[in-house]
Amino acid sequence: MIRSVPRTWLVLDIVGSVLGLLITLPLSFAMYAGAVSAWLQPDWLSLGAMAIVATGMWGAAAIARLSPLLALVVAWAAAIVQMACGLSPSLFDFAVFVVLFATSAWGGRRLLWWGAGSAVGGGLVAGAYIALQQIGSLTGQGVPSAAAHASVTAALAATSIGFALVIAWGAGLLWRVIAHGRQTREAQLQAEAAAAEEAERVRIARDMHDIVAHSLAVVIAQADGARYAAKAQPELAEEAMATIAQTARAALSDVRMLLTQLRHRQGDGPQPGLADLDSLFAHVRQAGVEPRVTIDPMPPGEPPAGIQLAVYRILQEALTNALRHGEGDVDVRLAWLPDRVDVRVRNRIAAEKAGPGGGHGLVGMRERAQLVGGALTAGAEGTWFTVHAVLPIGASVAQP
Template sequence: MFRSMTPAQLIVDVAVAGVFAVVALWSEVAGYGSGPVSLPASVLPCLLLAVALALRRVSPGLALAVAWIAAVLQMMLGRPPAVADIAIFAVLYATAAYGSRAVFWLGFASTIVGAVVITAYLFVVPGFAGGALSLSTLPVAFAVLIAAGFALMLSWTIGALVRTALRARENRAAQVRAEAEAATEQERVRIARDMHDVVAHSLAVVIAQADGARYAASADPAAATQALGTISSTARAALADVRLLLTQLRHAESAGPQPTLADLEELYAQVRSAGVELQVDVDPAPLAEPSAAVQLALYRILQEALTNALRHGDGRPVTVRLAWRSTVARGAAGVELEVRNGLKAGDRPRPSGHGLIGMGERASLVGGILSASDRDGDFVVTAVLPAGGSE
């Protein structure tokens, strides 16, 4: 029933209503004197209309009700239209601009009913317009009806336009907030995806090297030293990547340098140093420089696929096949990727795991497709990405 308003707005409305009451009362006293009958009959409607004016924004429905009470009282006392009646226009404006849906339409109905009541009152009560409606006064009555209806409807219509503008501004603000929240969420998902890829791959390499170093410590100290060196370099690289991602997460900075096709050899070297026999076949070679988005997606998909092979593989060689075609899915140039590895008995990557989901998201973001399934005892990841991608 009551709208939320700031203290400053309430003070302004009360002050305006107070000034209006003083002006309206002065007009009544100056026009009709201070006799025992006319003055009280003038004061009460003025005060009620001033109250309606004060309430027009904080409670448009209550203000409309008070304005109707004042108007009915004014007619019951036989008072003519006065300066105080100007408040009615402000109340009708407020019902359209700030009222609820019910108050909005009650204000509209009040413009029509009010125009009819004003006309009937002026042409029926003795002392106004001859005190009776006749053929001679009918044209004047019709003109008064049209004028009163136009004036009242104009106030309500202006309020309705303001209401539309306010709603449009609120919708725009809500849309901007929603877009900002969506962009923030997308950025967080991207960072989380990168974090998973970096940490999962690096930890898989570190674990494999640590296991190898433990067994080689007594039999082959040189191999153990080399494994420890690989652990150190892998961990340092992962720490640098994690720090970069955390900086982006905290400060919403632009993305730093991202892996490209030139970094694939380093990725292969990390996997081979972890004890995995890796066979890479690139045929044919890239026809042109792919977009940065496709290079990043290809690197991360291949990184996660090799991480899965490292964690779930049965020791057989892992094969990687890259084929850059002039035409792939959807008729565009792109790359076909296939990673095949054996599986330990009863072990396979979970379809609901973050790794497989992340690979699918990366492929989808650049307009490609990805599938992962068991084939003849092997786990095969296949991705088809367009060369241009979706930046």
């Protein structure tokens, strides 16, 4: 019944309606006086009725945005009073256009069709009312065929007035469609922004896990080795401590790079690629696990940066899992085919650590593969755990 309307718009509606009343009512008085030639001896009752009707019409226009239903009821009530008093259509009736516009622009679904019926019905009622006035006027003047003249007048009046009312209602409907489209677009933009924020949070979590988990796995492995070798083989303990320091510095550098990307854009900072795989394999060797690496065939050119990053991060996480949950050495195989790269990491599962895998690392590896249009599977095969990823490259690889 009552809509929530900003105060600014409500004030503008009231001020506009007051101005409409102040402009149309005096002009309507002048038109009435000229029509009856009674300005020197005015019909005060008719003038008072005109003032009441005009106030009702423009009052309905003032609240049309706030309550379209109430405005339509008030406008119909004012029109009935106007016809009951025998007043001809006048300039203050233009307020009806504002009310019909409001019913289709801001009314509910039911009120929308009530407004359409009022537009069509209002035109028919106005035509019939004007015809009755014409019949009375022509009959009083003794004009023959008064009914025929009145019928033509009624048809013209009903057509013209109904057409104008329907246009006002249709303009409101157009406004409604535009407003709905704008709201839909805003909702879509909000949904896209929320999705982008969620994707960014997932990316941050994935990058933090890849960087921190790998570095901590190496540090833990080296720290355990240094603890056992501290008394028996001090030189090995010193070497392990050097590896820990080197790994920690590299992790700190990676974290700083990630923070730089978060403050700007993901692509602003350097990203690891194929050239960094030797360093990754060296860290794993220093942690006590030998990666047996096979690359066959070799890359035919320079793979896309996104593919290089995905390969690096998948290998990083797979080797980290091998350090934490496996035993023995790790088999790493890369096959750079013309349309895809095949990545396979295989390690033996430690008996005391065997169990279902479902941590963030496996999820992150799958997301890495999916981001570049590939797929990744990971699971146990007997006493072995295998990570297999297929990443498409197609024509993106630059041929030498």
